[in-house]
Amino acid sequence: MVITAVILIGIAVFLGAYLLSYVLQQKIPPKGIAIAHGTAAVLGIIVLLIFALTTQQHHKHWDSLMIFAIAAVVGLYLFSRDLRHKAVPKWLALIHGAVGLGGLAWILIHVLH
Numbered sequence: 001m002v003i004t005a006v007i008l009i010g011i012a013v014f015l016g017a018y019l020l021s022y023v024l025q026q027k028i029p030p031k032g033i034a035i036a037h038g039t040a041a042v043l044g045i046i047v048l049l050i051f052a053l054t055t056q057q058h059h060k061h062w063d064s065l066m067i068f069a070i071a072a073v074v075g076l077y078l079f080s081r082d083l084r085h086k087a088v089p090k091w092l093a094l095i096h097g098a099v100g101l102g103g104l105a106w107i108l109i110h111v112l113h
Contacts, residue, residue, distance in 0.1 A: 001051040002061075002111055008044030009068075009104050012037050016097055023093045034079060041072065041100070048107070061110065067103035071096055 015037035022029040045068050052061040074096040078088050 001047060001055075002107070005044045005048040005051065006104070006107055006111065008040050008047060009100075009107070012041035012044060013097075013101055013104055015040065016100060020093055020097050023088050023090055026087075029082060029088070031082075034082065038075060038079065041068070041075070045069075045072065061107070064103055064107045064110065067099060067106060071100040071103060074099065 015033055019029045019033055019037055045065065048061055048068070049065060052065060074092065078093060078096060081088050
């Protein structure tokens with residue numbers, strides 16, 4: 001189950017890097033990719049949450065879920081700005097990506113340890 005979460009979040013990270021390339025070039029990110037990015041991230045987080053609630057090793061993953069919750073809130077803010085045709089701040093997009101990537105790294109550390 002954790003592997004499924006890692007794969008989904010990995011897809012979200014890959015799509016997020018693609019979106020970030022648009023933001024850094026001051027181009028409008030494709031909405032379909034943004035929706036796919038968010039969907040993959042949410043599904044990965046849900047799978048991780050289900051795993052955390054249904055296993056005896058749940059204590060290992062609550063910190064990852066908190067990291068992803070922070071990334072998700074920032075991501076929703078960035079998406080709402082994009083939908084309202086407002087510029088997405090580069091610095092905030094970079095922080096969002098770094099937090100999401102950090103969350104993925106944190107899960108991998110727990111899975112591999």
